[in-house]
Amino acid sequence: MLFGHGDNAYQFQQKIVADFSTNVFYKGPSEGLLAHLSDQTKYIGRYPEVNAESLTLKIAESLGLSSRNILVVNGATEAFYLIALVFQQQYSEIFAPSFAEYEDACRLYGHSITFTNYDSLTTDYRCQASTVWLCNPNNPNGQLMPESQLRRLIANNPQTTFIIDEAYKDFSMGYHGIIEQVKAFDNLIVVRSMTKKNAIPGLRLGYIVANEDLIQSLLKLKQPWTVNTLAIAAGKYICDNPDVRFDLKALLKDSQVLQQALSAIQGIEVLPSSTPFFLIRLQKPADKTLNYLVENHGILVRNASNFRYLDNHYLRISSRNHQDNMLLVNALTEWMQIP
Template sequence: MQTGHGNDIYDYADIRCDFSSNIPYRNESETIADYLKSHMDTIRNYPDPNSRKLTSQLADFHAVSPDNILVTNGSAEAFYLLAHLFQHRKSVIPYPAFSEYEDACRTYRHEISFLPIGSLQDTPHFEVDMAWFGVPNNPDGTLVSNDTISRFCSKNHHTCFVVDAAYDELCPRNESVKELQGRFKNLIIVHSLTKTFGIPGLRLGYIVADQQIIDGIRSLRPPWSVNVLALEAGSFILENRNRLLPDAASLCAESARLQQEINALPQFEVTASPSNFFLVKMTEGTAAELKQFLIDKSGLLIRDAANFRGLTPQHFRISVQDEVWNHQLIKALKLFYTRY
């Protein structure tokens, strides 16, 4: 497992605002926590190893059979289960990308090839067993359209396409990758309930895929991998989804404003993103130096993105926060280059 993901607050004291994590700062995690407080007695029993209640709720929400759903211990478990099912096969991973795709594939001895994320949509044929990418992609926010994904699946029957939809609901647009579910046997969509709803500590995700793939994965997983509180939270979310969903449109409007402000600073170049997070490249210094400076001087935490394949020591990632903290970040970024 690669270290140095976002939200590495355990390594630092006195973090006042976390720009490093892609979790939306406007979320209803307190509401979910309050609900779980009244259901703590559920820990006296083992969780349902088949997650039947939540699976049924998710099947209804996605209009698929429960046989097409597998609830997992976060997206990460889903990636490792899928890599295990296809062990010793060939995979392609566009870069930069979430490191767990590559880590999972290496764990299960995949032969891995890479291509720049900008080349993905123009790729006509895939001579691999699996292709992995996010929609929107982490860390740069690249979007692959539903038409493109449909073309991939229909023209490459021998390839399974693993689409990480962790941030799908945090990126307002006219289409959702959810609309493709059930249309292609070689399309596997991995969802996260923890990112959208601000509960990453609970670890809760799920896979929507063809029944044959779900059956194969189910046989590989350890029993009770999803704890009872996570299952309870998932059911509560599905029952109250509309009121618990963050306002993605306003969140991403704030992100766009922050991107413009940072890009206006002469020492920073922003990769435009339609999501609540985005990449920035420094023209001088390193992201590691900037990260430590921001921690020491302002208690602000950013994501040093140097350990993403294809990026440089000058890259860092930002997830938008509220207006007050965004203003503090801009002030601190300006101060970084005037500190001498």
């Protein structure tokens, strides 16, 4: 597992007043969801459903798919390890920089791995690998391949199974995801998280969408009871009660204001992104920048130097509200002016 991740305030003694290191919706879970979960604690004296069957049905209904196309999992990470196990000892291509668990899962199950820079990805790309791992929108840089281009890429490479990580599908304007294409492509697996938008990463909840044969292959290898009672309850509540506080247009507007302010600071370059999170490249080292922000301002950012193709001059920033964003701008302005 990659330990240099975001949302790691527990590793610091200083109080964190503004956390820009995590891509999870910064407002936290809704009051309605918290109240519902509080009521559901009376059921934790019983075993959960073996494979989250009731939530599977609820998700399938919301997507207009058969429940046989859905597998609910203990967060997207469980999905990646299950998929890597099904395709064990095969040849995988990972477009990077991206989420490190693709690589970790593939290595655990004996894959041969090729890494390709995300910038080289086009619809004309010809894949040589058995499986391709692609995050869309991508973490950490927020880059997005539109649905039409993604469909062409998959259609042009029928010999390759595409694992599309849509954990941040809700964080990019106009991107509706490619789940409906599992009806057309047998070489497509889509993984989604239910925790990013709804701010419940501690519950670990996600799902896989694929053709029935692939779902059955995954189900045969999946351990029972990996999704707990409260996670199942949260997922069903989320399907019926979308969080109205999640306003992507407002999030992106605040992010654009933040990016413009950071771009005005000498020694900082902001890289383009389709999401509220984005990369910045600094003239100063990222690790020293992170430590300065934590120790002097109680601000936490994501050191992105442990992503492939990035070095110790990259930070990932996930926009918050305007007040918090200006704390970051002022702190980085101060830091960049220090000789």
